[in-house]
Amino acid sequence: MSQHLSASNTNGRLNLEQQRKRAKELLAHLKNQDPNATLSQAQWQLAKQLGFSSWPKLKAHVDALDFAARHPDFDASDEARTTHWRCGNDIAHSLQLAGFKGRFQMLSDPLCMGPVRELPSEDFRALRSAFISRAFNLAPADVARRVNDEYNQLDALAGAGHSVLWCEADAYDQLFLIRALASLERVPEKLELIEVDRIPGVERFIGIGQLAPDVLAWLWPQRRLVDDRAVQVAKQAWSAYCDSSPVKLAQLSRTAHPSLPLLAPALRRQLQELPGIQDGLSLTERLSLTYIAESGPVAFARVFAELMAKREPLPFLGDLMFHALLRPLIDGAQPLLVETEVERDWPRRNVALTPLGHAVLNGDANWMDHASHERWVGGVCLRPAQPHWRIDEDTLPVWVG
Known part of the structure; x- marks a missing residue:
């Protein structure tokens, strides 16, 4: 056409x-x-x-x-006591425009990045706060305050009167979902879930935040109650994600979960952030290097836009998250990328492949033999020059000594 x-x-x-x-x-x-x-x-x-x-x-x-x-008053069940939960603030304004009356609450912790381990609450919050502060260059005290506030609100979910979780199909949202459900000792009286992986008429659905307010109103009647089985699955998945081995996570990613139908594909995509067995690259790194090799030198912002618009199979990154994930490819002792125009804001800086970047992308070298930054995928730690987990072409974990 x-x-x-x-x-x-x-x-x-x-x-x-x-x-x-x-x-x-x-x-x-x-x-x-x-x-x-x-x-x-x-x-x-x-x-x-x-x-x-x-x-x-x-x-x-x-x-x-x-x-x-x-019909902005389409459903009176959205009362002032209702809490709308989201893994970011992207729909807060649209919910107001659509006529929703409840309170908005978010958990902004990007659980798809950095170390995620099963720890006592205080230790877990400290671990995540330290990562967020370092990865996004934010004041540690400010981050700690926000993390504590958001997790305190999440801890109150079990006793809330009416809560609705708004989620899409990607790893960012599905990890937020299982973290929220795994924290429950019992299912609250009225905890509902709206989750969606496509919207009719949207050619490339990336996330709920792109939707018009009246489409959120259309989604509202499609919510469903969270049941005991969903909580059980969430607890299993959360424990597997926090494990130092990805084997259990890989098993769950290959199983259909009727109570949480969008979970398995998101887990499979998250497993692809482990190093590939041939090149040592995560899927995000591989997609980025491929486009930069085709188009470079090219601005950071264009690389991110290309991935979101076309190449990323299950978009889960915000722009700042994407930038943080690519920094080790630039800042390492043996970089895969070189950036220029460093006086500009990072989205406008151009990036291009180094000779090592070309070698890795072509499969002639393995990034894990050259990387100098520690990296985490959930509870799996990838340390330079140490035995580690990789992922094969079938998304199965392989231990490399």
């Missing part, structure tokens, strides 16, 4: 008249190839592109969105 006929959509809001216009434009395009092409064929093709099985289903979805937008 030519560019001007693209039905690209990112925030989930669809306008039926606009789609009808696009269908007519597409019909003219199709008739150039087949004079017998019909409007129904164009509508069907457009609906398929937007993720629907038929034009009537596209229309029904738009009608549902319109209804949600026209």
Whole structure:
């Protein structure tokens, strides 16, 4: 389909008249190839592109969105006592715009990065605070205050009256989800979950934060109660993620969990942050180096945008997280990347591969033989010049002595 006929959509809001216009434009395009092409064929093709099985289903979805937008008081169960939980603040404003009345609370700890171990609460918070402060160059006292406040709120989840967890399918969200559920001794009276891995009409769904307020209203009736089985699965997964061996995590990543259906793919993706057996690169590192090799020198911001828009199979990183993950490839004693224009803010600095970067990307050298930074994936520690876990082509852990 030519560019001007693209039905690209990112925030989930669809306008039926606009789609009808696009269908007519597409019909003219199709008739150039087949004079017998019909409007129904164009509508069907457009609906398929937007993720629907038929034009009537596209229309029904738009009608549902319109209804949600026209009825801001769509569900009185969202009361002032309701707490909406999220692993960041990206939907806080949109919830207000959509007419939600409850309190917003977040756990911003990026559990998909840095050391995550099963420790007593005070030690766990200190471990995470130290990592966050170091990785993002933030004042330790400020970080410790925020971490303590957020985890104190999370500890109160068990006794809360009505809480709703808003999650998507990626590792950032799913790790937040299992951390929240694993902390429960029992399921609260009314703990609900909204989780989504795709939105009809959104060609590349990255996260709930990209959605329009009325799409959040449309999601609201789809929430479901968290049950005992979900808590049990979460406890198993959290323990496996904190383990110094990734074997149990790999087993859980290959098992369907009906109570938490989006968990296994997120765990599989997180396992791919372990070094690859051939090149020693995490999947994030490999995707980044590949694009930089194709396009470099290229600005940091463009690399991140490329991964989010096209290459990352299950986007889970924010821009600052992405930058922190790539710093060891630049700052190490034997770097894979060189950055220039260092007087600029980091998103505008150009990066390019070093000769070693090319060798690693081509499989002629292994990054783990040259890396000088300690790195963690959950409870798995990767230390320079030490035996460590790698991941093979089938996402199975391999111990390398």
